[in-house]
Amino acid sequence: MLDINEIQKISMDCSMTEFVGTTVLDTIGLVIPGVNDALLQQMQIDKPYKSLGLLSSRTGAAGQINAADEAVKSTNTEIISIELPRDTKGWGGHGNFIIIGGYSVSDVRRAVEIALEYTEKYAGELYISEAGHLEFTYSASASQALNMAFDAPIGKPFGFFCGSPAAIGLVMADLALKSSPVEIIKYMTPNRGTSHSNEIIAAVTGDASAVKNAVLTAREVGLQLLISMGSYPEVPGTPYL
Amino acid sequence: MLDINEIQKISMDCSMTEFVGTTVLDTIGLVIPGVNDALLQQMQIDKPYKSLGLLSSRTGAAGQINAADEAVKSTNTEIISIELPRDTKGWGGHGNFIIIGGYSVSDVRRAVEIALEYTEKYAGELYISEAGHLEFTYSASASQALNMAFDAPIGKPFGFFCGSPAAIGLVMADLALKSSPVEIIKYMTPNRGTSHSNEIIAAVTGDASAVKNAVLTAREVGLQLLISMGSYPEVPGTPYL
Amino acid sequence: MLDINEIQKISMDCSMTEFVGTTVLDTIGLVIPGVNDALLQQMQIDKPYKSLGLLSSRTGAAGQINAADEAVKSTNTEIISIELPRDTKGWGGHGNFIIIGGYSVSDVRRAVEIALEYTEKYAGELYISEAGHLEFTYSASASQALNMAFDAPIGKPFGFFCGSPAAIGLVMADLALKSSPVEIIKYMTPNRGTSHSNEIIAAVTGDASAVKNAVLTAREVGLQLLISMGSYPEVPGTPYL
Numbered sequence: 001m002l003d004i005n006e007i008q009k010i011s012m013d014c015s016m017t018e019f020v021g022t023t024v025l026d027t028i029g030l031v032i033p034g035v036n037d038a039l040l041q042q043m044q045i046d047k048p049y050k051s052l053g054l055l056s057s058r059t060g061a062a063g064q065i066n067a068a069d070e071a072v073k074s075t076n077t078e079i080i081s082i083e084l085p086r087d088t089k090g091w092g093g094h095g096n097f098i099i100i101g102g103y104s105v106s107d108v109r110r111a112v113e114i115a116l117e118y119t120e121k122y123a124g125e126l127y128i129s130e131a132g133h134l135e136f137t138y139s140a141s142a143s144q145a146l147n148m149a150f151d152a153p154i155g156k157p158f159g160f161f162c163g164s165p166a167a168i169g170l171v172m173a174d175l176a177l178k179s180s181p182v183e184i185i186k187y188m189t190p191n192r193g194t195s196h197s198n199e200i201i202a203a204v205t206g207d208a209s210a211v212k213n214a215v216l217t218a219r220e221v222g223l224q225l226l227i228s229m230g231s232y233p234e235v236p237g238t239p240y241l
Numbered sequence: 242m243l244d245i246n247e248i249q250k251i252s253m254d255c256s257m258t259e260f261v262g263t264t265v266l267d268t269i270g271l272v273i274p275g276v277n278d279a280l281l282q283q284m285q286i287d288k289p290y291k292s293l294g295l296l297s298s299r300t301g302a303a304g305q306i307n308a309a310d311e312a313v314k315s316t317n318t319e320i321i322s323i324e325l326p327r328d329t330k331g332w333g334g335h336g337n338f339i340i341i342g343g344y345s346v347s348d349v350r351r352a353v354e355i356a357l358e359y360t361e362k363y364a365g366e367l368y369i370s371e372a373g374h375l376e377f378t379y380s381a382s383a384s385q386a387l388n389m390a391f392d393a394p395i396g397k398p399f400g401f402f403c404g405s406p407a408a409i410g411l412v413m414a415d416l417a418l419k420s421s422p423v424e425i426i427k428y429m430t431p432n433r434g435t436s437h438s439n440e441i442i443a444a445v446t447g448d449a450s451a452v453k454n455a456v457l458t459a460r461e462v463g464l465q466l467l468i469s470m471g472s473y474p475e476v477p478g479t480p481y482l
Numbered sequence: 483m484l485d486i487n488e489i490q491k492i493s494m495d496c497s498m499t500e501f502v503g504t505t506v507l508d509t510i511g512l513v514i515p516g517v518n519d520a521l522l523q524q525m526q527i528d529k530p531y532k533s534l535g536l537l538s539s540r541t542g543a544a545g546q547i548n549a550a551d552e553a554v555k556s557t558n559t560e561i562i563s564i565e566l567p568r569d570t571k572g573w574g575g576h577g578n579f580i581i582i583g584g585y586s587v588s589d590v591r592r593a594v595e596i597a598l599e600y601t602e603k604y605a606g607e608l609y610i611s612e613a614g615h616l617e618f619t620y621s622a623s624a625s626q627a628l629n630m631a632f633d634a635p636i637g638k639p640f641g642f643f644c645g646s647p648a649a650i651g652l653v654m655a656d657l658a659l660k661s662s663p664v665e666i667i668k669y670m671t672p673n674r675g676t677s678h679s680n681e682i683i684a685a686v687t688g689d690a691s692a693v694k695n696a697v698l699t700a701r702e703v704g705l706q707l708l709i710s711m712g713s714y715p716e717v718p719g720t721p722y723l
Binding site: 086092127174178183184187199200219229230235 | 242243245255279295326327330338436437
């Protein structure tokens with residue numbers, strides 16, 4: 001039987017070869033060099049990779065998906081799957097669980113490292129108050145992760161905005177679309193596309209400046225409405241937009 | 242880039258035309274005067290309204306649905322959709338996201354105002370302890386919102402009771418049905434009808450006194466069982482039943 | 483109307499005949515001696531029982547399912563249903579809601595008593611940190627509950643391991659399967675088999691020593707990875723493996 005005192009002796013400085021790193025939003029990055037065959041079969045992956053990179057957070061979705069997008073853009077890897085658990089540690093949104101595949105361990109390890117770095121950056125557009133939260137992300141050129149999660153056209157500008165409680169997200173979407181000539185490519189609600197999160201999510205594409213403007217409008221609207229609920233949001237990073 | 246200090250300068254006293262108000266249970270009421278066409282198409286609303294009223298909370302479902310029911314009863318508006326995100330800010334239940342449609346902004350604004358007022362009243366029958374929660378609602382005459390969410394016969398008395406952890410809700414339902422000649426019209430569980438909440442939900446109809454009696458029995462049972470778990474519930478409002 | 487001061491007068495020492503007991507993880511055990519006919523019909527139980535035993539928790543799934551397994555093994559009762567709400571009081575996992583059926587109240591009451599006792603024991607293999615959680619369970623001989631929930635072969639050794647955030651659970655599964663000649667019988671992810679929890683869950687069968695070894699490997703791996711996220715887990719019981 002495990003002596004409970006032994007737990008405290010385990011180092012926070014993990015030395016396992018599978019460990020890549022951790023970052024904000026309770027995010028961990030891991031690699032599986034050559035996944036067990038029986039497990040691989042259960043996972044129902046329809047791609048030939050045996051080296052897997054994993055990015056997994058309790059809080060945040062779009063930021064980490066955008067971070068994974070950067071990772072696959074600059075390494076010889078591919079997104080295998082993106083899942084959005086209903087999480088956020090008691091808030092109304094998602095966490096994320098992203099699997100990246102590659103032919104070599106060093107490729108997927110590098111991809112996970114990049115994803116962790118960008119997760120820290122992109123966490124700058126997450127705003128969490130006592131009442132709810134807002135999330136934004138922007139990419140000048142969407143790649144495979146944003147395409148898989150939000151139907152983003154590959155190589156095109158991509159904007160994402162989301163608000164919770166859900167009604168805030170809908171007004172953000174309405175005013176963002178009215179402010180800018182963008183095309184809405186994804187619309188998600190508690191019952192549609194989400195894991196029953198308390199969010200309205202919208203994703204847009206179009207010219208870079210129009211997409212960016214739509215995201216900035218959504219942010220301005222979202223902050224006003226979220227703050228009207230009686231508390232100021234904290235930001236787990238530094239706003240980058 | 243957003244200067245994080247600018248966030249603190251945003252007033253809690255929201256001046257946006259879309260803003261109607263906020264109330265207990267992290268509830269916000271908003272209006273969209275004339276929804277953007279591309280957004281409207283994504284929303285897949287099969288009704289002709291372009292003025293939308295929104296009621297959205299982190300916590301509570303039956304109370305706000307009953308409040309929306311009062312709103313559509315006394316205004317020229319209609320319920321468009323009711324969604325129940327898995328929320329309650331870390332507890333085992335739902336939040337809500339309700340869209341009300343109308344032909345004029347003033348109609349939907351008035352509906353949202355009424356829904357906010359009744360949300361405060363109906364929050365009086367929500368009981369939240371460290372261990373779980375109970376929710377009750379009663380209507381002498383159900384209208385469109387209660388019908389859409391719980392199959393309530395229009396114009397008839399309606400009672401609702403729910404307990405979490407789920408087992409408490411089942412014993413509440415059993416004893417309420419044994420105590421009173423009511424008809425059970427809705428039964429929801431973690432896997433059936435809910436967004437995987439930790440609740441058993443039952444809704445009943447029948448004669449006014451029988452329905453009320455069933456709700457009161459459910460409340461008496463629920464409070465005893467919830468308190469047996471080791472903590473007393475708080476009430477975000479004032480009990481009205 | 484309910485006087486709110488009356489609530490404080492309700493005893494925590496519940497005297498209702500339906501009450502069996504409470505234990506760790508916000509778990510309550512209840513019985514319904516002869517369930518109301520209209521309610522029974524709504525419940526869509528396809529078994530002939532009218533005496534129901536209920537085990538229901540805010541936190542934990544495998545431990546309580548294993549506890550219910552022990553209960554049906556040693557009483558004349560049967561599992562009717564197992565549901566896993568998305569709960570854990572703000573963490574990334576499940577609660578549980580288990581219904582046990584029997585022909586007599588004393589049978590189901592005894593079953594619930596046993597399930598409560600084993601819930602306390604099996605809670606010893608739940609580890610909850612600020613960042614996430616791990617859950618393990620082991621049975622030398624699986625019975626009906628473990629079979630229903632995880633396809634465990636009846637009468638065979640059964641092992642279960644789960645980690646959150648999800649990526650931790652996947653590395654646990656990979657290394658457990660590599661460490662021991664066991665067969666994987668269940669694989670669950672945020673989108674597959676769970677209620678959108680932030681977990682990877684794996685269940686295995688095989689020789690007793692191999693199954694136990696797989697669980698111990700998973701625990702060793704899981705603790706290292708969970709602790710790498712920056713906080714030490716607490717255990718709501720005493721580790722028994």
